[in-house]
Amino acid sequence: MAPTRDRRTGFSRRRQYGVFLGYVLAVAGAVVGAALLALSTFNPPAFSALRMALAGLTTPVSTGLATATRGIGAVPDIVSHYFFVEQENRVLRGERDRNRALLLRARTIAYDNRRLRALLTLRDRTEGVVVAARLVSSTPQSGRRFALLNAGRWSGVLPGMPVRGPDGLIGRVLETGPNAARVLLLSDPESIVPVRRTRDGLPAIAAGRGDGLVDIRSVESTNVHFQPGDLFVSSGVGGIYPPGIPVARILERGSDTVRAHTFAVPDTFDFAIVERAFLPLPPPVSPIKPAGAPK
Structure with missing residues (x-):
């Protein structure tokens, strides 16, 4: 069925009130715009003061909306940064474990070197080694x-x-x-x-x-x-x-x-x-055989 071309409000009070409210808002907007235009033309200081007052009222709302917008826009960056940090921490933990093994090996080598140097010094100054x-x-x-x-x-x-x-x-x-x-x-x-x-x-x-x-x-x-x-x-x-x-x-x-x-x-x-023993035992003495004894 083709739409009707009749734009009359009919008997619907809601529609009538809506149309009437639209006209009122349009007329009010036109009046306000004309008043502001006249004020800006004939009294610029007053218009500036009014403009700053309106800006003071709307600034908190604008700030809140901007903060919310930035927070929502930063969510993808936060998520990606979290996964990047997690991966970086995993890499750093691996490097820490490898460095710990190298450190323990280095400490062991240094300990062995100290004991070997002490042993060499002891051997050099000790007789009977x-x-x-x-x-x-x-x-x-x-x-x-x-x-x-x-x-x-x-x-x-x-x-x-x-x-x-x-x-x-x-x-x-x-x-x-x-x-x-x-x-x-x-x-x-x-x-x-x-x-x-x-x-x-x-x-x-x-x-x-x-x-x-x-x-x-x-x-x-x-x-x-x-x-x-x-x-x-x-x-x-x-x-x-x-x-x-x-x-x-x-x-x-x-x-x-x-x-x-x-x-x-x-x-x-x-x-x-x-x-060597401090006082080594003397070698065993073979018994003296009497003369003429069989060998």
């Missing part, structure tokens, strides 16, 4: 305390030779093979080392406990008092260990027998020096 070798394994958690040295009879290592590191005395060679040797550590229950206190020369014995520590026992008399931090070095008595090698440090106050921590810690064993 047989060989410098690596301690490839140890038993710090069992009742018996041994270490394995990767040098044996082919390198001149013999049973009874003292073994020391850059920190102090480690023990003595117990058994030897062609290219390996078994070392009895100071903390082994079968280990006994004559020692003396550095501050007054008090003689004592460092006996292994089997738990990673040693007992310092007085050999002079009773009621000998020990203080925490007292240092003990080898005394040279017995002819095996050279005098002056650091052995142990007292952990607690006591008398007669106290616990002490060895300077050479089994967990840090890496390289060691094998020395």
Whole structure:
């Protein structure tokens, strides 16, 4: 059905009110526009003041709309920036992990270099060095305390030779093979080392406990008092260990027998020096055969 060309309001009051309101607004707009035009022509200062007053009223609304518009427009940038930052954080965490591994490796190398330099210095100023070798394994958690040295009879290592590191005395060679040797550590229950206190020369014995520590026992008399931090070095008595090698440090106050921590810690064993015994045993003397005895 074709639309009607009749534009009369008819009997609809809503339509009539709408048309009437439109006319009123149009006339009011025209009147206001004419008044503003006349005001701007004949009284520019007043028109400027009115314009600024209207601007003051509409500025907060404009500001709010502009802020909302910028916030909505920034949403895509915020989302893209978030994903970019997340990816960048992932890359940085990967670099941090790689750098941490490199740092740990560098620290290990620096630690080994310090100990090797100390060992080389010790070897250069120590007489009677047989060989410098690596301690490839140890038993710090069992009742018996041994270490394995990767040098044996082919390198001149013999049973009874003292073994020391850059920190102090480690023990003595117990058994030897062609290219390996078994070392009895100071903390082994079968280990006994004559020692003396550095501050007054008090003689004592460092006996292994089997738990990673040693007992310092007085050999002079009773009621000998020990203080925490007292240092003990080898005394040279017995002819095996050279005098002056650091052995142990007292952990607690006591008398007669106290616990002490060895300077050479089994967990840090890496390289060691094998020395000749301080007073090596003389070679066995063959019995003299009487004259005329059969050969």
